Amino acid sequence: MPELPEVEVTRLALAPHLEGQTLTGAVVRQKKLRQWVPPDLDSRLRGRVLNRLDRRGKYLLADFVHGQLLLHLGMSGSLRLLPQDMAATVHDHVDILLGDGRCLRFRDPRRFGLILWNTEGAAHPLLRDLGPEPLAENFSGQVLYRRSRGRQQAVKSFLMDSHTVVGVGNIYATESLFRAGIDPRRAAGRISAARYDDLAVVIRAVLREAIAQGGTTLRDFFQPDGGNGYFRLSLQAYGREGEPCIRCGGTLRGQRLGGRATVFCPYCQH
DNA sequence: CTACGTACCTGCCAGC
DNA sequence: TGCTGGCAGGTACGTA
Numbered sequence: 001m002p003e004l005p006e007v008e009v010t011r012l013a014l015a016p017h018l019e020g021q022t023l024t025g026a027v028v029r030q031k032k033l034r035q036w037v038p039p040d041l042d043s044r045l046r047g048r049v050l051n052r053l054d055r056r057g058k059y060l061l062a063d064f065v066h067g068q069l070l071l072h073l074g075m076s077g078s079l080r081l082l083p084q085d086m087a088a089t090v091h092d093h094v095d096i097l098l099g100d101g102r103c104l105r106f107r108d109p110r111r112f113g114l115i116l117w118n119t120e121g122a123a124h125p126l127l128r129d130l131g132p133e134p135l136a137e138n139f140s141g142q143v144l145y146r147r148s149r150g151r152q153q154a155v156k157s158f159l160m161d162s163h164t165v166v167g168v169g170n171i172y173a174t175e176s177l178f179r180a181g182i183d184p185r186r187a188a189g190r191i192s193a194a195r196y197d198d199l200a201v202v203i204r205a206v207l208r209e210a211i212a213q214g215g216t217t218l219r220d221f222f223q224p225d226g227g228n229g230y231f232r233l234s235l236q237a238y239g240r241e242g243e244p245c246i247r248c249g250g251t252l253r254g255q256r257l258g259g260r261a262t263v264f265c266p267y268c269q270h
Numbered sequence: 271c272t273a274c275g276t277a278c279c280t281g282c283c284a285g286c
Numbered sequence: 287t288g289c290t291g292g293c294a295g296g297t298a299c300g301t302a
Contacts, residue, residue: 003295034278034297058296075296076280091280110279112296126298153273162297169295218295219282238295259275261293276300286290 002073004134004167005210006221006229007058010079012211013224014104015053017081018062022049022099030093034074034114037094044117045069045096057130057166067119070126074112076220080105109220131165134203139165141197148188148196155191156184157258159203168203170260171216171238176203178237183269184262185255209234237263 002010025046031037038044044067054061060079062069071079084095084103094115095103106115118124132139147164148155158164159173168176177184180202182195191199210216215229218239223229236246241254245265253266 006295072296074279075294077295108279109281110294110296112279151272157273160296171295216295221295258273260296272302274301277298278296280294282293284290284292286288 002058002077002215002221003169003172004058005172005207005231006215007055007060007073007167008211009215009223009229010073011053011055011060014060014079014081017102017224018050018053018098018104020049020051022047024097024099026097027095027103028093029088030091030111033093033108033111034072035116037115038117041094041115041117056127057133057162058169059127065120067117068124070114070116070118070124071106072114073221074108074110074114076110077106077108077113078220078222078224080107080222080224080226129163131161131163134165134167134200134207139200139204141193141195141200144196144200145191145193148191151189152187153189154184154257155182155186155188156260156262158188160258160260165203167207170262171235172203172206172210174238174263175235176206178264178269179206181269184257184264186270237265239263 023045025042028037028041048064050062052063060071081102082105084101091109092105092107094106097103132143148158156173156177159168180199210231213231214223216231217228240252241263243252245252245268248267250265250267252263254263
């Protein structure tokens with residue numbers, strides 16, 4: 001999926017079109033996603049003004065006076081703005097209808113994404129225990145250092161845990177560890193404070209760069225206008241198993257870590 | 271609490 | 287030319 005940069009690119013593209021719009025309802029063609037789409041989505045949204053489109057980790061949050069719509073793109077989700085009369089294709093599961101004749105169309109072949117409603121009041125349970133935003137002030141190497149003490153877990157899995165920091169998935173964890181020169185297999189608890197400081201700086205740089213490039217399109221991710229993200233051209237490790245390391249020329253190695261494909265340079269990363 | 275493994279779902283590609 | 291197995295950007299849950 002869509003990791004933080006892809007979700008942020010989506011948000012940035014959608015916000016000016018959605019904020020302040022009065023919705024006229026919703027069309028649900030497939031109600032079973034990772035969780036059930038709210039059965040009353042159409043009536044909940046009809047006649048309501050979408051005030052603000054926010055993001056928390058990989059969740060998009062559409063705020064209304066009477067509550068909040070949560071959208072998650074899972075592994076293969078994307079959102080596009082289209083005319084309502086454009087024919088839906090096989091994995092176009094939900095349309096959110098805008099007053100101006102367009103719709104926000106949610107497409108997700110694998111259906112690991114979700115659309116949920118949260119009534120105003122407390123944070124949704126899925127958001128409650130999330131770690132810091134990597135691009136916010138409260139994220140730092142010190143946060144990583146403190147949380148990692150005593151942990152035997154591989155640092156890559158530790159980084160991909162949304163309770164550690166949100167938004168860093170398989171691509172950006174792989175890339176950040178490569179750029180920081182840290183072996184992804186190393187126990188999180190055995191990395192120094194100084195190296196975590198470097199890593200935090202690298203993570204922020206990689207994510208910012210990826211957002212500026214429109215995210216990474218491998219196959220399923222598209223921007224709301226149908227365009228691609230171009231960060232794929234900047235990938236230095238992800239997807240490059242067996243190819244030469246751009247730093248030392250050694251052969252990049254692939255290994256599964258916590259069930260996820262991992263690529264690293266056995267000579268540069270320690 | 272931590273650290274796995276597994277399940278959810280569809281599409282695509284390599285290999286037989 | 288099919289078929290099959292394995293793999294894909296995520297995450298929550300069950301089990302030791």
